[in-house]
Structure formats: structure tokens, C-alpha cells
Amino acid sequence: MPVLSESEFRAVFGRPHEFHCFAPGRVNLIGDHTDYNGGSVFPCAIDLGIECMAARRSDGRFGFYSANFPQTGVAERCPDQPVQSDCWSDYPMAVIRTFRQFGYPPECGADFLFKGNLPDGAGLSSSAALEVLTGIMLRELWHLSVTNQQIAVFGQFAENRFIGVNCGIMDQFASAMGRNGQALLLDTFTLDVNYAPIDADTASVVIVNSGVKHSLASSAYNTRRKECEAALSCIDAQKKIPALCSLSMEEFDGLQSCVKDETCRRRARHAVSENSRTAAAAEALRKGDFAGFGRLMNESHVSLRDDYEVSCAELDFLASAAWKMPFVYGARMTGGGFGGCTVNLVRRGYEQAFSDEIKKAYAGQFNINCEIYRVAPGEGAHRINEKGG
Ligand code: GLA
Numbered sequence: 148m149p150v151l152s153e154s155e156f157r158a159v160f161g162r163p164h165e166f167h168c169f170a171p172g173r174v175n176l177i178g179d180h181t182d183y184n185g186g187s188v189f190p191c192a193i194d195l196g197i198e199c200m201a202a203r204r205s206d207g208r209f210g211f212y213s214a215n216f217p218q219t220g221v222a223e224r225c226p227d228q229p230v231q232s233d234c235w236s237d238y239p240m241a242v243i244r245t246f247r248q249f250g251y252p253p254e255c256g257a258d259f260l261f262k263g264n265l266p267d268g269a270g271l272s273s274s275a276a277l278e279v280l281t282g283i284m285l286r287e288l289w290h291l292s293v294t295n296q297q298i299a300v301f302g303q304f305a306e307n308r309f310i311g312v313n314c315g316i317m318d319q320f321a322s323a324m325g326r327n328g329q330a331l332l333l334d335t336f337t338l339d340v341n342y343a344p345i346d347a348d349t350a351s352v353v354i355v356n357s358g359v360k361h362s363l364a365s366s367a368y369n370t371r372r373k374e375c376e377a378a379l380s381c382i383d384a385q386k387k388i389p390a391l392c393s394l395s396m397e398e399f400d401g402l403q404s405c406v407k408d409e410t411c412r413r414r415a416r417h418a419v420s421e422n423s424r425t426a427a428a429a430e431a432l433r434k435g436d437f438a439g440f441g442r443l444m445n446e447s448h449v450s451l452r453d454d455y456e457v458s459c460a461e462l463d464f465l466a467s468a469a470w471k472m473p474f475v476y477g478a479r480m481t482g483g484g485f486g487g488c489t490v491n492l493v494r495r496g497y498e499q500a501f502s503d504e505i506k507k508a509y510a511g512q513f514n515i516n517c518e519i520y521r522v523a524p525g526e527g528a529h530r531i532n533e534k535g536g
Contacts, residue, residue, distance in 0.1 A: 149198060149531055151214075151262050156200045159212045159221065160258045164200035166287040170280035170528035171196035172271040173321035174354055174490050175481045176330055177447050178425035180455055182315025183372055184379075185336040185390025186422035189429060190317055191345070191352070191524035192325020197263030197276045198531065201284050204256040209243065211236040214262035226253055230309040238274055241309035242281040245301045248308075254289040266518065268360035270487025274310075275318030278302035279528045282323075287530065295527060296338070299323040312365045313372050314483075325527035332429045336390060343432050345524055350437050350476060353493045355469075355505055356518040357461040359486030368483055371414060371455065378415035381406045391415050392422040417454035421447060441477025441492050445470055448479035457484030461513060465489045468508045472501060
């Protein structure tokens with residue numbers, strides 16, 4: 148059911164909307180911090196996301212209003228202003244600037260109304276959803292023939308170049324290219340994608356929000372990326388490789404001593420081991436081996452906690468509490484880290500039991516009520532209705 152209605156657009160902008168689209172958030176089942184190391188990721192789009200309604204305007208300017216942040220009012224922006232204003236409207240503006248950079252200058256201005264049900268700062272890719280959503284709105288407004296995959300690439304460019312987070316392609320790709328009932332195994336080096344159904348009769352994807360906002364994440368994220376680049380250049384001096392994740396675990400073991408810095412060596416070990424776990428997990432899912440998939444998820448958490456150091460006490464607690472439950476196949480932190488969510492693969496029929504137990508345990512330890520989302524792998528960004536031009 149759409150969350151936005153015509154009357155809401157009219158109340159803010161005083162005229163009817165022309166286009167209405169949706170872009171989902173994502174949850175990553177396995178394969179974190181591999182997407183900027185040339186490795187594979189295994190996310191799915193989820194059925195939580197953001198909707199947007201828009202109508203063209205003739206003065207070339209852009210108006211942005213979010214029903215989730217009404218206190219900001221309508222942010223009026225012109226395409227030549229710098230993007231960095233520390234307002235959420237930086238994200239759509241960054242995408243508009245990116246389109247121009249790639250040869251699609253604004254054909255007209257527009258007013259945008261956004262409303263979503265994705266928790267903000269929870270690591271479920273609300274920023275990527277906003278970027279992809281803006282991209283598909285621009286496609287409608289300016290009658291462009293760009294594909295969803297190109298829009299994902301533009302979204303990543305917008306985030307790298309204008310927002311200043313050197314993220315990989317996973318989040319935007321999942322939001323743009325997700326499919327109902329399926330996870331997507333994406334090779335981030337080639338952008339080859341293989342869809343993999345998740346048997347909903349056997350397992351459910353349940354997300355637990357630690358409530359810890361990953362606000363420090365962008366600077367620490369960029370540091371992790373630099374550490375991986377430093378490790379890559381040490382290894383590359385010994386053996387020419389295009390990316391850390393082109394190494395097998397065995398090859399890495401043979402080469403790791405040339406990375407003298409211990410921290411950089413551990414970062415690289417995570418990238419290589421996570422990439423091989425991701426391939427193994429995709430194979431396990433293909434065979435219907437949920438227990439095997441779950442074990443790899445658990446190992447992924449340990450590697451993110453110890454080698455990559457992007458977890459936190461709350462996420463560690465949530466993951467290990469889930470590991471003790473007999474109806475949980477696997478549990479791990481998901482996404483960039485430093486807060487945000489865990490993803491749990493729960494045996495079908497035990498979702499409520501899982502939810503009750505994890506809530507109780509978390510409240511007992513941290514005195515925080517955690518939010519739980521039982522999500523279904525959903526469709527990527529798409530238009531909601533046909534109206535006007
Ligand atoms: C963030 C980034 C992604 C990816 C994950 C970690 O979500 O936006 O590109 O690197 O962290 O896997």
C-alpha cells in the first residue's frame with residue numbers, strides 16, 4: 148500500500164503531482180566491506196523504503212519536502228548551489244548534479260515530496276534509497292532512457308563525489324535492482340548479478356535494530372577503505388592483482404607477510420575471507436543448506452568484529468544472543484557497522500519466539516527496546532502509478 152497520497156502533495160505544493168515512485172532499502176545477508184575491494188556481496192532489497200511524488204516546475208529550481216522531517220520545511224535549491232548544506236536534500240541534489248556530470252542536464256526544475264518507513268541511520272541504506280529514488284524520478288521527469296543499473300552507478304557517484312562517503316556499489320545496486328523473493332549475488336568487480344530465491348517456507352529474514360545510530364560511520368568507513376588500499380599496494384608490489392578480493396584465502400596466506408602494518412593486514416584478511424564466505428554462502432543457499440549458510444553468517448560477524456573492527460558491544464550482544472537460539476540459522480551485523488542492525492535467518496514459524504527472546508535479552512542488558520523488522524526480499528526501485536506526462 149502506497150504511503151503517499153495526492154492530497155499530501157497538494158497540501159505542500161498546491162498542485163497535483165505527476166509521478167509517483169518507490170525505492171527500497173536493503174539488508175545484506177553476507178559480504179560486508181567487500182564491495183570496494185572487488186568482491187561479491189549478497190544483499191536483498193526489502194519491503195521497507197521511500198516513496199516520492201513529484202511535479203515539474205518552470206523556473207528551473209528544485210523544492211524538496213520530506214514528510215519524515217517536516218521541521219525542515221520546503222528546502223528550495225537551485226542546481227548551481229554547492230551540495231554540502233548538511234541537509235537531507237543534499238542527497239537528491241547530489242544526484243541531480245551527477246546526472247548533469249554524466250551528460251543529462253536538468254530539462255526542468257521540480258518539486259519533490261518524500262515519505263518513507265525506513266529507519267534513519269540504522270544501516271538499511273536510507274541514503275542509497277533516496278539517491279536511487281531521485282534517479283528514477285529524474286528519469287520520469289526528464290524523459291530519459293537510463294537503466295536502473297546506471298541509476299545505481301550514478302547514486303554511488305553522487306555519494307562518493309558530493310556527499311564524501313567513499314562507499315561501494317552494493318546499497319544503490321540492491322535498491323535499484325532487487326527482485327521479489329530473491330537475494331542478489333553481485334560481483335562488484337564485473338557488476339554481474341545472479342538472483343537467488345530465498346525459500347520463505349524454510350527461513351525468514353528478521354532484522355534487529357540496535358538503536359545505535361552509526362553516525363561516526365562515514366569517517367571510520369573511509370579509513371577502513373584507505374587501510375585496504377594500503378594493504379593492496381603492498382601485495383601488488385609482490386604480485387600484480389587488480390583488487391584484494393581477487394585473492395583466494397590460500398594466496399592471501401602466502402602473501403600477507405608483505406603487509407607490514409598489522410592493522411592493514413587484518414583488514415585485508417577480512418576482505419579476502421569474507422569474499423570466500425560469500426561465495427560459499429551462495430552455494431549453500433542454492434543447495435537449500437540453511438544451516439551451512441547460517442554458520443557462514445556467524446563467521447562473518449566474527450571477522451567483522453575482530454579483523455575489521457566495525458562492530459560494537461550492542462551488535463556483538465545481539466548476534467551472540469541469537470547464536471544461542473536453536474531456531475536461528477545464523478546472525479550477524481549487517482552493512483557498514485558501528486551501530487545499526489543485525490540480520491538473522493530464523494526458522495520459519497519461530498519469528499515471534501525469536502523476537503520476544505531477543506527483545507527481552509537486549510532490554511535486560513542495555514535497557515533499550517530494540518525494533519524488529521520481519522522483511523520480505525522485495526522489488527527494486529519502480530514507478531507506482533501512471534499519471535500525467
Ligand atoms: C555501506 C556502504 C556499502 C558497503 C557496506 C559494507 O553500507 O554503503 O557500499 O561497503 O557499507 O559492506
